[in-house]
Amino acid sequence: MLAMQLTLLKSKIHRAVVTGASLDYEGSLTISADLAELVGLVQHEKILVSNLNNGERFETYAIYGEPRRGVIELNGATAHLGKIGDRLTIMSFARCTPEEAALHAPRIAVLNEKNEVARYEERDSGPSLRVVGK
Numbered sequence: 001m002l003a004m005q006l007t008l009l010k011s012k013i014h015r016a017v018v019t020g021a022s023l024d025y026e027g028s029l030t031i032s033a034d035l036a037e038l039v040g041l042v043q044h045e046k047i048l049v050s051n052l053n054n055g056e057r058f059e060t061y062a063i064y065g066e067p068r069r070g071v072i073e074l075n076g077a078t079a080h081l082g083k084i085g086d087r088l089t090i091m092s093f094a095r096c097t098p099e100e101a102a103l104h105a106p107r108i109a110v111l112n113e114k115n116e117v118a119r120y121e122e123r124d125s126g127p128s129l130r131v132v133g134k
Contacts, residue, residue: 006095010094013041013089015112021075028078032067050091
C-alpha cells in the first residue's frame with residue numbers, strides 16, 4: 001500500500017515588490033538568487049504567486065536573478081498579472097508523508113519595500129520569527 005502524501009508549504013517570500021516586467025521574455029518569475037536560496041527555492045522550481053494588490057494568483061517557475069539586487073520580475077504572460085510596485089507572495093510546496101510532515105518546517109522570508117529581508121523564519125519545533133539585520 002502506498003503511503004499517504006501531504007502537500008505542505010516549503011518556501012515563501014512574502015511582500016516582495018515587483019521591480020520589473022518583460023512581456024517579451026519567454027516566461028517565469030525572476031527572483032534575486034540570494035532571496036530564492038534563503039527560502040530554499042531551486043532554479044526552475046514550480047511556484048504559486050499571489051498578487052496582494054490585484055488578487056491575481058498564477059503558477060510559473062522561478063529563475064535566479066542577480067543576487068543582492070532585490071530583483072522580482074514578471075516575465076512573459078505573467079507580466080499582464082501585475083505591475084511594478086505590486087506586492088507578491090511567492091510560494092512553493094513539497095509532498096511528504098505524514099511522518100515527514102510532523103518534522104517539516106517551511107522557510108519564510110518577509111521583505112520590506114526595498115526587497116530586503118525584514119524577517120526570516122525557519123521553524124524547528126515552534127514559531128521563532130526573528131528580525132534580520134539588527
